[in-house]
Amino acid sequence: MPTPLDESSIRTAPKVLLHDHLDGGVRPETVVDIAREIGYDELPAPDAPTLAKWFRDSADSGSLERYLETFAHTVAVMQTADGLARVAREAAEDLADDGVVYAEIRWAPEQHTEAGLSLDEVVDAVLAGFREGEQAAAERGKRIRVGAIATAMRHAARSREIAELAVAYRDKGIVGFDIAGAEAGFPPTRHLDAFEYLRRENFHFTIHAGEAFGLPSIWEAIQWCGTDRLGHGVRIVDDITAGGALGRLAQYVRDKRIPLEMCPSSNVQTGAAESIAEHPIGLLRKLQFRVTVNTDNRLMSGTSMTREMALLADAFGYDWADLQWFTINAMKSSFIGFDERLQLINGVIKPGYAALRA
Numbered sequence: 001m002p003t004p005l006d007e008s009s010i011r012t013a014p015k016v017l018l019h020d021h022l023d024g025g026v027r028p029e030t031v032v033d034i035a036r037e038i039g040y041d042e043l044p045a046p047d048a049p050t051l052a053k054w055f056r057d058s059a060d061s062g063s064l065e066r067y068l069e070t071f072a073h074t075v076a077v078m079q080t081a082d083g084l085a086r087v088a089r090e091a092a093e094d095l096a097d098d099g100v101v102y103a104e105i106r107w108a109p110e111q112h113t114e115a116g117l118s119l120d121e122v123v124d125a126v127l128a129g130f131r132e133g134e135q136a137a138a139e140r141g142k143r144i145r146v147g148a149i150a151t152a153m154r155h156a157a158r159s160r161e162i163a164e165l166a167v168a169y170r171d172k173g174i175v176g177f178d179i180a181g182a183e184a185g186f187p188p189t190r191h192l193d194a195f196e197y198l199r200r201e202n203f204h205f206t207i208h209a210g211e212a213f214g215l216p217s218i219w220e221a222i223q224w225c226g227t228d229r230l231g232h233g234v235r236i237v238d239d240i241t242a243g244g245a246l247g248r249l250a251q252y253v254r255d256k257r258i259p260l261e262m263c264p265s266s267n268v269q270t271g272a273a274e275s276i277a278e279h280p281i282g283l284l285r286k287l288q289f290r291v292t293v294n295t296d297n298r299l300m301s302g303t304s305m306t307r308e309m310a311l312l313a314d315a316f317g318y319d320w321a322d323l324q325w326f327t328i329n330a331m332k333s334s335f336i337g338f339d340e341r342l343q344l345i346n347g348v349i350k351p352g353y354a355a356l357r358a
């Protein structure tokens with residue numbers, strides 16, 4: 001008899017998370033704590049539960065730009081080495097407790113130098129936090145491996161510098177590069193220099209594309225910039241007819257097995273999808289695109305990997321085989337080496353789901 005599928009059983013299933021922002025997943029208690037420590041007095045709420053609700057409500061505007069405004073408060077409390085390491089350690093522990101066995105967590109180092117840290121100091125603090133979190137989780141019997149992704153902000157002009165930073169740390173925990181921030185008006189080709197550099201270095205990158213802007217953004221990310229994966233990519237459905245016929249770009253994305261880092265709750269909040277039930281993930285999964293399930297910003301969406309999967313199971317009737325399929329898609333699409341991916345698939349993911357399906 002298969003284990004009934006609900007939030008508590010999904011929590012025990014091994015999960016893989018490719019798209020999670022460090023500054024979008026801070027514990028509300030930690031925001032309050034660090035704000036008090038550093039004397040940041042602009043928090044919109046005085047206590048953790050009210051603050052948690054404020055983040056969820058404010059992010060629920062239907063606009064990516066307004067959604068992004070909420071990050072000012074988390075970024076403000078992530079300006080010291082101690083603060084950054086704490087947030088990173090807690091992120092690793094929280095994901096491990098949620099049953100995530102492999103996570104790629106991203107953040108933009110350039111946003112964390114306001115109190116005088118250098119980019120290297122920012123990265124060192126975050127990577128140290130991830131290692132501490134992995135260890136603390138392991139001591140509690142929860143195994144997680146965390147890879148870091150260095151993000152550059154698309155409205156700024158530091159992408160080449162951040163790309164070089166990412167490559168300099170490739171053997172110390174940074175596994176990839178990304179660009180994020182407002183999409184409309186900031187096409188990925190603004191950062192071509194960074195992407196060409198990364199390709200020459202045989203490095204990996206993903207691009208937020210097809211979230212608040214449509215097909216041209218996805219096309220540029222793939223065909224001009226050469227992205228390995230698409231952050232969100234929901235708007236690829238604009239190239240699929242109601243009858244399920246694929247246009248040339250959608251066909252290319254599916255044929256090349258380009259991973260889509262889909263973040264259902266976040267997409268509903270920013271207006272990229274009407275509701276979970278109407279989220280393009282249902283169609284894209286049916287058409288066998290390389291779909292993965294992600295959290296994006298656990299704080300702003302009040303969510304977790306378990307919750308995202310439970311919402312999808314509810315909306316689309318997914319079973320363990322579907323959840324395993326999403327998880328293996330994600331593991332295959334991760335930025336770590338093939339041998340490590342295979343080890344997690346065969347040693348952790350398949351046995352985990354086999355036990356739940358039996």
Ligand SMILES: O=c1[nH]cnc2c1ncn2[C@H]1C[C@H](O)[C@@H](CO)O1
Pocket residue numbers: 021022023024064068071075106107108111151180181182208211266296297
């Ligand atoms: O969903 C998103 N789209 C574009 N940018 C985003 C999204 N979620 C977070 N960001 C931005 C805000 C953060 O400060 C930055 C780095 O994590 O990335």
Ligand SMILES: [Zn+2]
Pocket residue numbers: 019021180208231296
């Ligand atoms: Zn994102």
